[in-house]
Amino acid sequence: MSTVNLGNTGVRVSRICLGMMTYGAKSWREWVLEEDDARPFVKAAVEGGINFFDTADVYSLGESERITGKLLREFQPRREELVIATKVFNPMNDVVKAGKALYLGASSMYAWQFQKMLNFQAANGLARFVTMQNHYNLVYREEEREMIPLCLDQKVGCIPWSPLARGFLTGSRKRGDGKSETLRARTDDFGHGLYYRPTDFDIVERVLELAAQRNVKPAQIALAWVLSKPGVCAPIVGASKLYQLEDALGALDVKLTPEEINRLEQHYEAHPVLGHGY
Numbered sequence: 001m002s003t004v005n006l007g008n009t010g011v012r013v014s015r016i017c018l019g020m021m022t023y024g025a026k027s028w029r030e031w032v033l034e035e036d037d038a039r040p041f042v043k044a045a046v047e048g049g050i051n052f053f054d055t056a057d058v059y060s061l062g063e064s065e066r067i068t069g070k071l072l073r074e075f076q077p078r079r080e081e082l083v084i085a086t087k088v089f090n091p092m093n094d095v096v097k098a099g100k101a102l103y104l105g106a107s108s109m110y111a112w113q114f115q116k117m118l119n120f121q122a123a124n125g126l127a128r129f130v131t132m133q134n135h136y137n138l139v140y141r142e143e144e145r146e147m148i149p150l151c152l153d154q155k156v157g158c159i160p161w162s163p164l165a166r167g168f169l170t171g172s173r174k175r176g177d178g179k180s181e182t183l184r185a186r187t188d189d190f191g192h193g194l195y196y197r198p199t200d201f202d203i204v205e206r207v208l209e210l211a212a213q214r215n216v217k218p219a220q221i222a223l224a225w226v227l228s229k230p231g232v233c234a235p236i237v238g239a240s241k242l243y244q245l246e247d248a249l250g251a252l253d254v255k256l257t258p259e260e261i262n263r264l265e266q267h268y269e270a271h272p273v274l275g276h277g278y
Contacts, residue, residue: 001049002252004233006083007130007157009103013052013083015227016248017159018045019238020053020068024060032060033240035067041239042071048249051076054133054159054236056087085133085159096127105131105159108276111146118154129156133236135275136160138169138207138225138264139200142271152231160226162275163235168195169222171208175201194274202267210263216254219244223251225264 003012022031023038033041045053055068065086076082085105088095095101106114106129114132121128132151136143137160151158164170173196204218211218226235239245256264 001051001249003051005157006103006159006233008155009130009157011083011103013234014050015234015252016050016223017052017054017085017234017236018042018050018245019161019236020055020064021059022238022240023067024064028060028063031240035070038067039071039074040242041245042068043075044242044245046072046075048245050249051081052083052085052234054085057089058087085131093121093126103127103130105129105133107133107161108135110273110276111150114147115150131157131159131233133159133161135162135194136226136229136232137163137165138222139165139195139197139203139268140271140274141265141268142273148229148231156231157233158231159233160235162194163226163237164219164222165195165200168200169204169207169218171204171218173204197269197271199267199269203264206264206267210260214254217247217250219247220251220254221256221264223248224254224256225261227251228256228261 001014001016003014005011006013018041022033023041024032024034026032026034053068053072055064057065059065068084072082072084087107092104096104104127106117114129118129120126132147134143134147136148136158140162143158143160148158150156167173175198207218207221211221214221223235223237226232237245237248239248
C-alpha cells in the first residue's frame with residue numbers, strides 16, 4: 001500500500017481511508033453492520049495496508065467509535081501505526097492543547113468560510129486545519145472551482161467523502177428504476193438529493209464503458225479518477241460487502257490516461273452546491 005503525507009504534516013496515511021460510518025448499531029440506521037459483521041472488514045483493511053480510518057461521535061451515536069477502537073486493537077495493536085479521524089462539536093483547538101488529537105481537519109463548507117477560519121487560527125495562534133473532508137466525485141465536482149485551489153494554495157490535504165457518490169458511480173442504479181437500489185440507497189433521502197440527474201447517469205455510462213474496456217470494476221475507475229486529482233490525499237471509502245473493500249484496494253493499481261480522464265469528465269454539468277449539511 002502506497003502512502004502519502006496527510007496535507008502538510010509529517011503523518012503518512014494509506015491512499016485509501018476506510019469510512020467507519022457503516023459499522024455500529026442497526027438501531028441508528030437499518031443498513032449499519034454491527035460489531036461481529038464489521039470485524040472482517042477491519043481485518044481485511046489492516047491486512048490490505050490501510051492505516052487510515054474515519055469515524056465520528058454521531059455515527060451510531062458513539063457505537064462506531066467504540067467498534068473502531070476495539071477492532072483495530074484486535075488486528076493492529078501498534079497504535080502508532082494508525083491514523084484515526086473522528087469528529088467533535090466543541091472548540092477544536094482545546095482538543096489539540098489537551099493532547100487528544102495531533103491535528104485538526106474541517107469538513108464541507110464554502111471556500112470563503114474555510115479561508116476565514118484559517119485566517120482566524122493564524123491571527124490567534126490556534127491549531128490550524130490541515131485537512132478538508134469535502135464532497136468530491138465524478139458527478140459532483142463543484143469543489144474544483146474554489147475549495148480545492150484554496151487547499152492546494154494553503155497546503156491543506158483533501159480527504160473526500162462519498163468518492164463513489166454513495167455507490168451511484170458503481171452503476172448499481174438505473175434510470176428511473178428504484179428497484180435496482182441497495183437498502184441504503186432506497187432509504188437515503190439525502191443521497192437522492194445529491195445525484196440522479198440525467199447527465200449524472202451519462203457519466204456513469206462512461207464509467208461502465210471504460211471499466212469494460214480496461215477489464216476492471218466501475219468503482220475502481222471512479223476511485224482512480226479521484227486519486228488522480230491534485231490535492232487529494234485519501235478518499236474515504238465505505239464498504240458493507242467485502243468485495244467493495246477489495247475493489248477499493250484494487251483501484252490503486254488503475255492509472256488513467258489523460259484521454260480517459262477527459263472521456264469521464266465530458267458530460268459533467270454544473271451542480272448547485274450540495275453536501276454542506278452532511
